[in-house]
Amino acid sequence: NLLYVNVVIMVLKNQESTADESCDNFTDLNLSHCFVGTSLYVRLLLYTRSNLRCGRELNHHHLSSQPLFNVSRPTAFVIHGYRPTGAPPIWIDHIVHLLAEQEDMNIIVMDWNKGAANLNYFTAVTYTREAALNLTGFIMTMEEEGASLSSVHLIGVSLGAHLAGFVGENLKGKIGRITGLDPAGPMFTSATPGERLDPSDAMFVDVLHTDMNSFGLNGAHGHIDFYANGGADQPGCPKTIFAGKSYFVCDHQRSVFLYLCALNRTCSLTGYPCSSYGDFLDGRCLQCEAFKPAPCPVLSYDLSPWRERLLQLGQTKVFFSTTATLPYRKLSYRVDMVTWNQYLRWGVVYIRLHSGKMSERHLKHHKLLRFEQYTSTRLLAQFDDDLQHVQKISMRINTGNVIGPRYKIRLLRIRFTPLERPERPLMCRFDIIMEENMEVAFRPLPCDSRL
Known part of the structure; x- marks a missing residue:
């Protein structure tokens, strides 16, 4: 009996090992690729509740070849931004698992690391249009096989937020929702609405700002724009260049960590409609009469309690303050x-x-x-x-x-x-x-x- 148990355990371990070997992982590059430069190549990695630890690369033209993909489920696309080192984003696994906890959905990580990994940022910017056409074609294939555009949610980080906007523009704003996490600022500060993320790109657009005075984009670009600590400098982030890499990326990356915390429901970050962060700090904007009987908007995956009212109000700015560390709430x-x-x-x-x-x-x-x-x-x-x-x-x-x-x-x-x-x-x-x-x-x- 003991021998039988040991054999079963070995078989199970071998099955797990085989399953791990067959997983399709995010493209892992290094600085040498970035120095040489990379050409655009888009991969779409599917995760569902039944394969959270093992991505499956999708065929761009034949969805029926992947039995895990279900067109009747909502689909969330996670779109990363510029990758100056070529390494996979450290938050990919976290956001996949947290999205799966929200509802039963298809979660597709758009891996365009080959293209985003260039020391020349401007090259990565030029690839966003081409990558958007690629993803647009895939979503059109989804629609042909029975998926509803209104059930598609694009979550774009930094440069990925504008890429999501281009996809939405290509599909005439029929995408259900776009979430922009600190949309990239460089090369987009003087862009027209058609050249960046804007509210017309989807049926509903929500944006989180954390670094508007550096790598993020200033202004309002969604039906609702959340401004953490005014949308610029974040508490706990280095204030001098002597901190190294963290000085450049900390404020910008905070948008992702705040969103992860909101998905995890460990943060309850309430935004107060206001014309400026200064007025908010002065106590002039601490009521949410426009949303009653709903409370003030909360940074979250589910914005349905406020969605219809926000669409009526047009573009709405909401402000909140955070601490430097988890769970961020003051x-x-x-x-x-x-x-x-x-x-x-x-x-x-x-x-x-x-x-x-x-x-x-x-x-x-x-x-x-x-x-x-x-x-x-x-x-x-x-x-x-x-x-x-x-x-x-x-x-x-x-x-x-x-x-x-x-x-x-x-x-x-x-x-x-x-x-x-x-x-x-x-x-x-x-x-x-x-x-x-x-x-x-x-x-x-x-x-x-x-x-």
Whole structure:
């Protein structure tokens, strides 16, 4: 019996080994290929829930030869961007597995590494049109065999976002959805809508921006554009060139990692419609009246709760802030204050939340606030860590006054509203006397209570 078990185990291992050997993997090149330059060659690797660990290369013209492909299922295409080193993207396996968790679908990785791997970026840009024609022909074959264009979702990263846009344009905007992850900026900053990704390329286009001041494209290019930390510099990314490669790619790559986190449902990144990131940080855009009864849009795979309204609104910009590391979400409060002080004062607000031995600090640093008689002031307070049970709040209003008497600022009421945690109670405090530049601590009360 033991011998029989061992033989079975060996057979199974051999089967696994044989299966691994027959897998079709993403093209792996190196710097020597990039120096010489590569000519365009497109491969389409199919993954489904039954072969998540083993891609199958599809014949561009005969889908019936691949039994794993099912035209009745939705199909998501993953399209990478420029590959200056020729190595496979480190995130390919992750996004394939996470997409398979969303729904039962065909997941096709478009491998155009031969073409994207060139030290000359401009060569890769010129190949995007040709690669788009290749993918367009394949999708037309899918349609001929019974697939619906409305069930096709193109997910393009950087240069791949524009490639997806070209495919959508070729198909007259009948593709169901295009997701652009930080669409490439170089060579596209002055492009017309027909020369880059734009909302007309699909029935629905959503875009995430993380590096608009460098490798990403500035502006709005979808029905909804998500701007992480304003869409430019990302927290935790190097600020000097001495960090090496990370200095160049960190902000740009953050779009992929934020999207992976959203697919994994470990991040809940809420976007607030606003005209600018500055207005968002000033607390001017913390409500989503246009989407009621739905909540504010959330960066996610499933945007169906907001889709119809977004199509009615046209192009919508939404902003959110993140931390430097997983799960990226900040704890956000809308802070409303009513002041009653004799003299007009301008100041910067410091807020600290306390829970046991832990504390979290927020600095309102980008703009001075005006405090005067019976004035309502609103600000957005964001904290890196989520303190679930706030026991004490510390607050200081720094006016910069270092000589002369310290003026008093009276807060008739201060209210903390948790933005993404509606199940948590509002916290209030009433009638607090503060001296400028001096910290005061108080215990928050339920907002229906009084001292």
